[in-house]
Amino acid sequence: MDDAFIFNTKQYETTAFRTKHELPISGLKRILRVMEPDSEILAGLLPEKLLWAYTHGVFPMVNDGELLWFSPDPRGLLPLDGRFHVSRSLRRTIQRGRFECTVDSCLGAVMDLCGRRGDEGTWITSEMKTAYGRLGELGFAHSVEAWPAGRVGQGAPAGGVYGVSIGGAFFAESMFHTRTDAGKVALVCLIDRLIERGFVMCDVQWTTDNLRRLGAFDMPRDQYLGMLVRAISADCRFA
DSSP states (O other): OOGGGGOOGGGGGGGGGOOOOOOTHHHHHHHHHHHSSSSHHTTOOOOOHOOOOHHTTTTEEEEEEEEEEOOOOSEEOSSSOOOOOOOOHHHHHTTTTOOOEEEOHHHHHHHHHHHHHHHTTTGOOHHHHHHHHHHHTTTEEEEEEEEEEOOOTSSSSSSSEEEEEHHHHHHHEEESSSSSTHHHHHHHHHHHHHHHOOOOEEESSOOHHHHHHTTEEEEEHHHHHHHHHHHEEEEEEOO
């Protein structure tokens, strides 16, 4: 990480975040007092603030127009050690070449399409898109897109996933699909890429039934934070 984007913790001593090894949950309320939960502050989320938060096990979401910060206990992860499960039907879809995957070809479009999901996409507001778009310009936010075979770059992708990459840690933010299995194909491509490049963890925030079918598991927050320190120290490159 360039020195220009290393977060200066002295500016935020009042938040009670002291080390990369532990996160006092009481600090979350203090962060909310430092960053007023309104659209102006949300639009002004600086890259170094987001990067510092991720390296301390915290991530932002928007709820009812307010910017909130979360550190779940337990924390959801996807395995990078061979336990990631690809169903027979999904494997057939991949083998038949129904979709072609690209990396970082249209981060903005992936975020837009994730934000249109009626169930979980409402927190991906225009302010969040701006903030993560900045991270993309700096090389920290990435996307994987799945396109109908032979139609790469034509129109919108049929599925995709995006997230933040720091060292050997990838923080998956959201996934979408407009065609059956397209989102899962993009996720498989993401996991394959992380494994090939020696990543240590793939964070998914919370586990869901769909993610558990793919092998997602829960980890106690204290254990997660210890793993996070090792992951962000790893010399890995997503792109």
